[in-house]
Amino acid sequence: MHTSHPMADNIGQLEREVAQLKRLLVEKEELLANLKVNSVSLPALIDASEQNLSKEDVVRFSRQIILPQVGVSGQVRLKKSSVLVVGAGGLGCPVLLYLVKAGIGRITVVDSDLVEISNLHRQTLHSDATIGLPKVDSACRFFALDQSYANVIPICERFTPENADRLVSEHDVIVDATDNVGSRYLLNDACVRHKKPLVSGSALGLEGQLTVYNGFVKKDGALVKGPCYRCLFPEPPPAASATSCSQSGVLGAVPGLIGLMQSIEVIKLIVDWPQNESVAGRMILLDANDLSLRTVRLRLANEKCPACSSNPQKNLPYYIEMCGEDVPVKALEDHERVTPDYVKAELDKLLLVDVRTEGEFGMCAIQGSVNFPFKDFEQILPEVKKAVLEAKQNSPSLQVCFVCRRGNDSQLAAVRFKEAYPEDKVVDMKGGLHAWAKVIDDQFPVY
Numbered sequence: 001m002h003t004s005h006p007m008a009d010n011i012g013q014l015e016r017e018v019a020q021l022k023r024l025l026v027e028k029e030e031l032l033a034n035l036k037v038n039s040v041s042l043p044a045l046i047d048a049s050e051q052n053l054s055k056e057d058v059v060r061f062s063r064q065i066i067l068p069q070v071g072v073s074g075q076v077r078l079k080k081s082s083v084l085v086v087g088a089g090g091l092g093c094p095v096l097l098y099l100v101k102a103g104i105g106r107i108t109v110v111d112s113d114l115v116e117i118s119n120l121h122r123q124t125l126h127s128d129a130t131i132g133l134p135k136v137d138s139a140c141r142f143f144a145l146d147q148s149y150a151n152v153i154p155i156c157e158r159f160t161p162e163n164a165d166r167l168v169s170e171h172d173v174i175v176d177a178t179d180n181v182g183s184r185y186l187l188n189d190a191c192v193r194h195k196k197p198l199v200s201g202s203a204l205g206l207e208g209q210l211t212v213y214n215g216f217v218k219k220d221g222a223l224v225k226g227p228c229y230r231c232l233f234p235e236p237p238p239a240a241s242a243t244s245c246s247q248s249g250v251l252g253a254v255p256g257l258i259g260l261m262q263s264i265e266v267i268k269l270i271v272d273w274p275q276n277e278s279v280a281g282r283m284i285l286l287d288a289n290d291l292s293l294r295t296v297r298l299r300l301a302n303e304k305c306p307a308c309s310s311n312p313q314k315n316l317p318y319y320i321e322m323c324g325e326d327v328p329v330k331a332l333e334d335h336e337r338v339t340p341d342y343v344k345a346e347l348d349k350l351l352l353v354d355v356r357t358e359g360e361f362g363m364c365a366i367q368g369s370v371n372f373p374f375k376d377f378e379q380i381l382p383e384v385k386k387a388v389l390e391a392k393q394n395s396p397s398l399q400v401c402f403v404c405r406r407g408n409d410s411q412l413a414a415v416r417f418k419e420a421y422p423e424d425k426v427v428d429m430k431g432g433l434h435a436w437a438k439v440i441d442d443q444f445p446v447y
């Protein structure tokens with residue numbers, strides 16, 4: 001029979017005690033962490049300690065200051081705050097309008113585009129009088145009569161990896177009013193690096209959405225990190241799908257409404273009223289068809305997020321070419337592309353296949369062209385082939401030429417058609433109908 005040595009008994013006893021104490025330590029540490037988290041209020045972005053409202057401020061903003069959710073300290077915070085608005089289009093216009101009027105101390109607006117007539121139905125700060133001007137200058141001109149308090153700084157540049165960090169770090173709250181995926185990744189990653197909330201909106205057709213990325217979410221009375229854009233979508237979509245040049249329709253008031261809601265979120269983040277709950281961690285979905293607003297709860301920050309986790313990935317993938325709209329896809333070889341001059345000269349020897357949407361084709365098209373929208377291309381490929389065969393019955397040497405708005409989708413359509421029917425030689429018109437309008441027909445509508 002084996003009996004243990006008294007020394008061994010002692011060691012065993014001590015080991016048990018140490019293990020017990022270790023468990024106790026873990027429990028106490030968890031308790032302490034919870035207590036710390038629960039005692040945190042929403043992080044104050046702006047210090048309102050110096051109360052420096054002028055008499056005019058008090059009168060001008062009185063209806064807002066009376067709100068308990070804003071108060072004098074909230075108005076002081078607004079006055080001391082700075083907001084970066086990236087994009088001066090359909091979303092940026094209402095955001096700017098309501099942020100300036102609410103008394104934000106400094107607003108920087110970044111956009112490299114010029115005002116075009118086709119912008120005006122939804123981009124409400126611009127007008128016939130400012131067509132051709134940079135959008136940022138047109139927006140500033142709108143606020144010229146509010147000079148006593150409005151402080152809008154125009155930056156006529158694209159938002160790029162070169163200026164992203166500087167611009168984001170110099171502001172308290174960042175607004176994504178670009179409505180393009182490439183900029184959203186750039187903005188997100190810069191906001192994560194500089195710990196800034198990103199108030200993000202988008203709108204298309206009759207639908208829009210809104211959320212705050214990289215913010216804080218209240219959960220069981222405690223504050224936890226909300227998701228960033230990459231927590232939800234770690235990788236950008238393929239560049240080709242993001243540079244599609246088909247133009248989508250949008251009802252002007254839809255980005256208008258989303259932009260207004262973005263401005264509310266910015267103000268809430270700045271005034272820091274304890275009961276203000278930002279939409280971080282939630283996505284608000286607007287459907288103008290039945291004018292409904294739905295809320296979708298997003299997951300919390302992803303522990304494995306390539307951008308905002310404790311171990312972020314270096315050299316995050318994004319495409320600079322996605323940050324501007326006007327970057328052509330290069331899918332065809334140069335000899336497979338023809339110029340508008342060639343199309344004009346050879347018109348009767350070409351079958352022009354216009355791959356824009358039906359609505360766009362209805363607005364304007366080159367005479368004699370046929371419409372097979374790129375968005376349905378996979379399903380309608382056999383129909384395209386049938387149309388080509390029919391046209392070739394009358395004119396066997398006919399060449400097929402794909403056409404679109406700017407010469408991106410036309411290339412992708414040509415590539416897909418070649419893959420399916422390698423026996424047909426196909427080309428596309430370089431620069432699309434924009435180039436056609438510029439070189440051949442100045443009466444052709446550019447939209």
Ligand SMILES: [Zn+2]
Pocket residue numbers: 227228229230231232301302305306307308309
């Ligand atoms: Zn993240």
